[in-house]
Amino acid sequence: MSDIVFPGKFIESISNAPGFDAQNFVETHQNLPAPTSIRINPSKYSGQQPGVEVPWCPEGFYLESRPSFTFDPLFHAGCYYVQEASSMFITHIYNSIRGEMDEPIRALDLCAAPGGKSTLLSSALNQDDLLVANEIIKTRVPILTDNLTRWGRSNTIVTNNDPRDYGRVKGFFDLILVDAPCSGSGMFRKEPEAMQEWSVDNVNLCQQRQERILADVYPALREDGYLIYSTCSYSEQENEQVLDWLCTEFGMESVRIPVEQDWGVVESQSTEHKAWGYRFYPGKVQGEGLFAACLRKTESSGETKAFKKKDQGKPDYKSIDLLKPYIKEPANYYFFKLNDDWLAIDKIHREDLETLQQYLYIKKSGVRLGSLAGKDLVPDHELAMSLMLDRDQIQQTELSREQAISYLRRDEIKDLDLSQKGWNLMCFEGHPLGWAKLLPNRVNNYYPKEMRILSTGS
Incomplete structure (x- = not known):
């Protein structure tokens, strides 16, 4: 590989970061290509183990070489997602804290596109749990929706909102993941063009934006709920200093996550509150740069009352009966109409959906089944990809x-x-x-x- 010229002041700016080894870091970027990894969809993939398992994620695998995923029908079928291995550490964090949360769980992925961490959470959650995947930028919502459609779960809602909008649903979520926009230094090896965007000023701006996003969404987390915070930056300003800010500003409590020594993950602590963080450096782990941490909320921001729609008359049972043959265990689902299309979501999530509809701009809810033409269903693509489809009838x-x-x-x-x-x-x-x-x-x-x-x- 050719020599990599890092941005001016970059190495100097992270020279004192926990676990940073400048020589190893530079040599790795110059001499070792980024590994290729995928994460299988356990609800769909049933083939042989595709490669070497990612240590912190049982569904993650390293591939020997990078195939053309575009021309693999299994990718389009939602059997796997192409994801950088370090990012899969979110699975390990979630599995470490899930026993501390009451079920069912309401989870929010706040900055979700293109959908890697949303599909990861989707696989980890149970069917009675709810996943809300939000994307702030409107043009990025379609790719998020497409990837979650491929994944096939019905317990999913996609929204297109600014984080401050989530301040209206106080205490609604048990878990919030904020994979925050950052200066991107963790992607330098995989995406060298990201170096052109890096500067000390940009790091400062990113820290300010990260704190605004966290402050805006904070009220939506319930008391004793968990916040998973991650970036693809090595900067202490965007990582440990943000943890200290969360602990100072909101009294959040750091949660230590167990890691195996042979994983190569660097465990760090913030300067002021000694909050635990987990750093991934290429050369120490088989993956790209990542910072991740978990904190628990210790106070209440209030609670949004559940919204129930006023009686709108009897459901259209005749139409619903025409839909039921296409669905496994149709008694478990709430069927509703949006314009000409019929949709379905798990009955347990009906009240949550109707509550969120009052505050948020919803782009996808459950599974779009299709439209009825007389007694015949014109099926939607979402139904084809959904795990709720009763294929014995098709x-x-x-x-x-x-x-x-x-x-x-x-x-x-x-x-x-x-x-x-x-x-x-x-x-x-x-x-x-x-x-x-x-x-x-x-x-x-x-x-x-x-x-x-x-x-x-x-």
Whole structure:
């Protein structure tokens, strides 16, 4: 690899950071490529172990080489997510504290796009738990929604709100993850272009923005709830100093997370309050730069009362009965209509959904089933990807890899068996990719245009 020229004052600025070894750091960036890692979806993936397990995440694996994920139908089926290994440490934090939280759990991923940590939490949560994934930037919401759709869980809500909007739902969440916008130094090896954005002034601005985000969302965390804070920065200003600020400003209590010595994770403590943090340095861990910490809230910010919609008349049982055959255990779900589409979410989350609707801009709630045309369902892509779909009631067409790529491109699918007329779930190795309608002389491809493969490779 060619020599890397770090931004001026960068090495000097982190020279006193806990566990920092300048020589090892520089040599690693110059000589060792970033590893490739994926995290499987335990609700979908059933194949062989794809590589060497990431030590702090049982669902994470290092791959020997980087394949073309764009042309792997299993990726589009939601069988795995391509994620940097250090980021998977959030799983370990969650598993370390989950026994301390009453169930069911309401969890918020505040800065969620593109969805790596949201899908991670989704796998860790139980079906009775609720995940709310929020993205502040409107243009980044579609990729977050698409990735959570692929993951297939129904206990998920996606919102597009500023953190201050969450101050209205006081004491609502048991767990809040803030993977804060930062100066990005932890990504220098993987994304060298990030070096152009780094400066001492930018670090200062990021710290101020991180504190504003945390202050805005703080009221939404219930008393005794947990905050997981993370960045991809090595700067103490964005990490340990933010922990001290949280402890001083809000009286938060640091939570120590157990780590194995052979993982190579550096355990640090903040200067003032001795709050525990966990640092990942390339060369010490097989992964990129990360800082993560966990704190517990020790005071109450009040509690938002549950909202119940006024009686709007009897549900449309006739339409709902037409939907039920498509759903596993339909008695467990609340069916509701949005414009022409029918949606479903776990009944246990109905009240939470109706409460959040009063305060937040919701982009996705549960699973969009589709629209009814007479007695027939025009199924939505979300239903195809959902774990709630009762596939025993659905016609399915198995595709070869070449056919699957053509389907995902919305190209003509060659040599396709057209004997099963009507709606078909198009599958690869048994995993759903989406819908198509088979007609006597053609195929109507219903794979979403905005999700199709645009690359001309193979």
